[in-house]
Amino acid sequence: MAPAFFVPDRTGRVPSAEGYFGAFGGRFIPEALVAAVEEVAVEFDKAKDDPSFAAELGELLRHYTGRPSAMTEVPRFARQAGGARVFLKREDLNHTGSHKINNVLGQALLTKRMGKTRVIAETGAGQHGVATATACALFGLDCTIYMGEIDTRRQALNVARMRILGAEVIAVASGSRTLKDAINEAFRDWVANVDSTHYLFGTVAGPHPFPAMVRDLHRVIGVEARGQLLERVGRLPDAAVACVGGGSNAIGLFHAFLDDPSVRLVGCEPGGLGPEEGRHAATLSVGEPGILHGSRSYVLQDEDGQITDTYSISAGLDYPGIGPEHAYLKDAGRAEYRAVTDDQAMQALRLLARTEGIIAAIESAHALAGALDVGRELGPDGVVLVNLSGRGDKDMDTAARYFGLYDQDQAEGEARGRTPDRVTPGEGNVR
Amino acid sequence: MTDGIASLAGALAQARAQDRAALIGYLPAGFPDLESGIDAIAALVEGGCDIVEVGLPHSDPVLDGPVIQAADDIALRGGLRIVDVLRTVREVRDRTGAPVLCMTYWNPVDRYGAERFAADLAAAGGAGCILPDLPVEESLAWRTAAKAHGLATVFVVAPSSQNERLATITAAGSGFVYAASLMGVTGARAKVGAQAADLVRRARLLTDLPVCVGLGVSDAEQAAEVAAFADGVIVGSAFVQCLLDAGTDTAAGLKALRELAGELATGMRRR
Secondary structure, three states, rough: OOOOOOOOOOOOOOOOOOOOOOEEOOOOOOOHHHHHHHHHHHHHHHOOHHHHHHHHHHHHHHHOOOOOEEEOHHHHHHHOOOOOEEEEHHHHOOOEEEEEHHHHHHHHHHHHHHOEEEEEEEEEEEEOHHHHHHHHHHHEEEEEEEHHHHHHHHHHHHHHHHHHOOOOEEEEEEOOOOOOHHHHHHHHHHHHHHEEEEEEOOOOOOOOOHHHHHHHHHHHHHHHHHHHHHHHHHOOOOOEEEOOOOOOHHHHHHHHHOOOOEEEEEEEEEOOOOOOOEEEEEEEEOOEEEEEEOOEEOOOOOOOEEEEOOOOHHHHHHOOOOOOHHHHHHOOOEEEEEEHHHHHHHHHHHHEEEEEOEOHHHHHHHHHHHHHHHHHOOOOEEEEEEEEOOEEEHHHHHHHHHHHHHHHHHHHHOOOOOOOOOOOOOOOOOO | OOOOOHHHHHHHHHHHHHHOEEEEEEOOOOOOOHHHHHHHHHHHHHHOOOOOEEEOOOOOOOOOOHHHHHHHHHHHHHOOOOOHHHHHHHHHHHHHOOOOOOOOOOOHHHOOOOHHHHHHHHOOOOOOEEOOOOOHHOOOOHHHHHHOOOOEEEEEEEOOOHHHHHHHHHHHHHEEEEEEEOOOOOOOOOOOOOHHHHHHHHOOOOOOOEEEEHHHHHHHHHHHHHHHHOOOOEOOOHHHHHHHHHOHHHHHHHHHHHHHHHHHHHHHHOO
């Protein structure tokens, strides 16, 4: 009997029927999208209770994605973590190289069920875009990916991957020219083409039902990891650590541990270059409640409710919002969120590569850096579980420039100056 | 202080008494700058608009096409604040006497505070608000505040709105019903869809509120076509484009606005 890979939440605690996680969530969308969003909610509810959906998705996740994903203990890396044992949930080993494929395959099946022929998606680092382009190739769906112009430059490898998979990649030149405006542009497309098109949203934000649906499609991460750790160590971890941009891999990891009060849930936000406005994207640490992209959650905004500039070396975390369930978990005190700087993340990325032979995505490296701190807090008896949400191939240009790994950059690299390829924080932003 | 809902009803009734549709013009506040923006919105009324919508620009205008996005960018880069938008509403109202609606997204209002915003907008002489990303299900806090200050809540309905939702939305709204002529964002279109006439017909069966049509209307021919079946014609991007085309020559921009408003109004009187 194969393990179940589609393991949606069945407690029904959150969200409410209106899509609220406590004070957060809801559905703030134009009237033109209400019918389409409602259709997604109805179809997903049906699919949740349809054994044939679970079977079809389960087959794909097993034989196409390669689930269950491995769990790897990293003792040489853990020497820097106060002696705590550190285990990595290897979502980087999934087909396409990140956790994103879990959600994408589920929503692609849903797209077919709704009879839609075209898929659009936003992408930051390109991982969700690559996963979406992959699923569209597999299912024969038309695919358009919106990506901020700054991100198409810093994640050029993923742009090429999406294009070879047959997707159209549109570089978004409006506003911040990063993930936020890629989402704006995808919404504009959806309003105009909603009859034929499903918006395959990539994170646990957006209007209801996306936060709950994307969570349910990623819950397998934590469910697997919990079982693997119990089998390997015989006990639960003391902390589960994940990076948070929109929050999809973190919710996927955290959710299986919500009822295990001994497990600290630690989300690592992009602290960028520091706490000043425009130099980070630490939404839960610094933001305040507001509405962005269809739901109420924490948002980086000014006094007038204008969304403020963000910056992170990681394109996938460079976002001024956060999924509403994270806002709920923060306010409930169940999860804690901390900012990890660019440099902490990059050092952790290099440390894991050199001690364990694993190259993490820069996004996931924020979780690695957080795990080093959490391990030191726990001490030698601690057990830390980290979601390694993606692999770092796409980031090699950024890393090479950061660490001066290109021959012509050697002198520059030795100066150890900060050389993120998004040189100017806030470049291109409105305010 | 006049009641916002009553002032809207008055303007729409006056147009109807003249056997014509009302012309409703939109421009964002602070565009091309604060003072010129006030002159520009007043010029819409001078040219022939019966009602104006003052946009409160947002950093993330997901329902706007590139033309209005460009104007919002210019206004926000110029440092426009909500207090400046309220001042724009007050000056336009004082100078023209036309009803002045505010059109924006929900987050700026929510952040400012729904009650505080309604109070300040009413004090500035505003007639009401259009909040296109605030669906009726989430609108109670705003509607309560608006009602307390005599402000209209103008909801947008779309060709995709089924009759049951249309009934719910039109029952919750006041002032008029904003019927989106097509599925899409703001911006001029070569043709205004046939969906608009059907939507107006369906809405009229469900409400006594006037039904005004917006999205995509940019020239006199289209305005006349829509005026034949709607109570009002809403034009935004075409006015913004006048000012964008004029560049730094504000006087030329104002002249172009008056001329376009005049052409649209004249076209609509030929039905």
